[in-house]
Amino acid sequence: MKNIKIAGEALPNMPWEERPAGSHAAMWRYSANPVIPRDLLPDSNSIFNSAVVPFKDGFAGVFRCDDTNRRMALHVGFSKDGIKWDINPETLKFEGADPEVGQWVYGYDPRVAKIEDKYWVTWCNGYHGPTIGVAWTDDFKTFHQMENAFLPYNRNGVMFPRKINGKYAMLSRPSDTGHTAFGDIFYSETPDMEYWGHHRHVMAPAPFEVSAWQCMKIGAGPIPIETSEGWLLFYHGVLRSCNGYVYSFGSALLDLDQPWKVLARSGPYLISPQTPYECMGDVPNVAFPCAALHDPQTGRVAVYYGCADTVTGLAFGYIPEIIEFTRKTNIL
Numbered sequence: 001m002k003n004i005k006i007a008g009e010a011l012p013n014m015p016w017e018e019r020p021a022g023s024h025a026a027m028w029r030y031s032a033n034p035v036i037p038r039d040l041l042p043d044s045n046s047i048f049n050s051a052v053v054p055f056k057d058g059f060a061g062v063f064r065c066d067d068t069n070r071r072m073a074l075h076v077g078f079s080k081d082g083i084k085w086d087i088n089p090e091t092l093k094f095e096g097a098d099p100e101v102g103q104w105v106y107g108y109d110p111r112v113a114k115i116e117d118k119y120w121v122t123w124c125n126g127y128h129g130p131t132i133g134v135a136w137t138d139d140f141k142t143f144h145q146m147e148n149a150f151l152p153y154n155r156n157g158v159m160f161p162r163k164i165n166g167k168y169a170m171l172s173r174p175s176d177t178g179h180t181a182f183g184d185i186f187y188s189e190t191p192d193m194e195y196w197g198h199h200r201h202v203m204a205p206a207p208f209e210v211s212a213w214q215c216m217k218i219g220a221g222p223i224p225i226e227t228s229e230g231w232l233l234f235y236h237g238v239l240r241s242c243n244g245y246v247y248s249f250g251s252a253l254l255d256l257d258q259p260w261k262v263l264a265r266s267g268p269y270l271i272s273p274q275t276p277y278e279c280m281g282d283v284p285n286v287a288f289p290c291a292a293l294h295d296p297q298t299g300r301v302a303v304y305y306g307c308a309d310t311v312t313g314l315a316f317g318y319i320p321e322i323i324e325f326t327r328k329t330n331i332l
């Protein structure tokens, strides 16, 4: 595993905690999880499935905050250390969209990708059902909304952090209006952030007899991380148990130039719901990653994931070890 190159800016101040003594796991949980409690805002029911990025001398993020009416909304937040967050109690307001598209219905499960000098937000945007909303900001104050990327129904729109073959690129997961009981990951690209095409199939759920945690549906998680071995993608997978859906997450390596080609895919999960805060909450048994911070020099990665649709947790690992895990346990 020598000589792996990891793209990105140095991030020595990212949140971090070493692997607990005696653990051999490829990823481990922060001992002070959850980092964001459900009631951080005066009227939040839950804060989870949220996106963070390095910003100025700290971090910024777009957070899924369901309120006590159980309405799903997005809020902006800032942090010095990536652990203690100040989240704006006012909901995020997008500007500039065609009024029909910009009319707010609901929004959830945001991702944020820094591409060149802008931060691109994608989220599950209510427009005659869920689809992928797109907006950009450069200051986390004004957010400029674009057209929705796709027709409904779609979820888990996750951009790549740079153009690929001259085009912006996004993973997404076509779905239905409800609690979708199927789901493959697709790749799409655009020259202008408005017209998306060149759709390619990336991954289907795994056969249950091969890897049951990801046998019903899958969806991309954080912005993929560029390495010399391929794009490292964390993705969630769902098992339908006799007690409902169970959300875990694992990893895959995608080809750098043709990211719809999967090079390796983990059989075992990295994190599955096991702790009380992952197993108890509004939706029990959910570990749902939406963001990652990484430091190319040390290979450290911190994944932010929603826990039981209620709070937000952090899990840590070393990118070279996760790449090795993905290859060693490859189910392709």
Ligand code: BMA
Residues within 6 Å of the ligand: 049, 108, 109, 179, 180, 247, 283, 286, 288, 306, 309
């Ligand atoms: C999915 C999404 C996620 C949620 C998950 C578990 O369909 O709605 O926001 O975390 O279900 O409820």
